[in-house]
Amino acid sequence: MASGNAVTKTGGIFVALGANLPSAEHGSPHATLEAALSLLAKEGIAILQRSSWWQSGPQPASEQPDFINGVIEIETVLSPVDLLAALHRIESSCGRVRQQRWEARVLDLDLIDYRGQQQTGGQGSDLVLPHPRLADRWFVLLPLQEIVPDWRHPLSGAALPDLIAAAHPIRINKL
Numbered sequence: 001m002a003s004g005n006a007v008t009k010t011g012g013i014f015v016a017l018g019a020n021l022p023s024a025e026h027g028s029p030h031a032t033l034e035a036a037l038s039l040l041a042k043e044g045i046a047i048l049q050r051s052s053w054w055q056s057g058p059q060p061a062s063e064q065p066d067f068i069n070g071v072i073e074i075e076t077v078l079s080p081v082d083l084l085a086a087l088h089r090i091e092s093s094c095g096r097v098r099q100q101r102w103e104a105r106v107l108d109l110d111l112i113d114y115r116g117q118q119q120t121g122g123q124g125s126d127l128v129l130p131h132p133r134l135a136d137r138w139f140v141l142l143p144l145q146e147i148v149p150d151w152r153h154p155l156s157g158a159a160l161p162d163l164i165a166a167a168h169p170i171r172i173n174k175l
Contacts, residue, residue: 011048012115013074014148015087016131016140018108020058020067023095029068032094032107039093040074043086049073051143056172059137064104068175071112071143080114081125087111112140116154130154135163138170 017036019029026032030053037047050072058064076083087109094107112131119129134140135153144151145160152159158166 010075011073012113013076013083013111014071014113014144014151015074016069016071016108016110016112016137016143018067018069018110018139019106020065021104021106023106026094029065029106033068033070036090036094036107036109037072039090043090044076044078045083045086046075047072048075049147051146053175054139054143054172055175056139056170058104059139059170067139069139069143071140071147073147080111080117080119080129081127083114084111084125084127110140112144113151113154118154136167138164138167138172141167142172142174 017033019032022028023032023035026035033053037050040047051070054069055066056069057066078086091107091109110131111127111129112134114129117129119125119127121128130153131140135156135158141160141164145164149160153163
C-alpha cells in the first residue's frame, strides 16, 4: 500500500473505469476491468458500491472499438494525490502505456470525485477535482446515477438528472 497523508472519512470517493482494448495479461476489456477491481485491494482501496458495466462508443467519436465503462464508490486512507498514483500503478500493471489523449486503452481509471473536494492542480500535482470533464460524459454520469442517484456536482451543485440532460448524448447501453 502506498504511504501518504491519511484520510479518516468513509466513502464519497468515486472512480470511473473504462477499457476498449484487450490486455496481454487479462484478455478482454471486461476481464481487465474485473482484474483492476481485484488489484484495488492491494493498494488499500475497498469497493463500497459498483455500477453495472456499460458499453459506449469512443468519445470523441472515432474508429476505436467500443468502451466498457463503470463507476465505483470506494473507501481508502489514501490522500487524493496518493490515490491517483495508485490508480496509475494499476493501469500500468494491466498494460496501459500513456501516449496521447483520447487514445484506445487497455485500462483507464479516473478519480472523478473525492468527497466533494476541489483541487485545481499545481503544487507538484496535475490532479483536478472534481474531474474536469465529468459533467460532459454520459459514460460516467449514467453509471454514477445507478449507484448514487442523489449525488450532486461539487462545483455547480447540479443533480445527476440535470447533468445527464445537459451532456451531449452518446450511444450507450447497460450490459
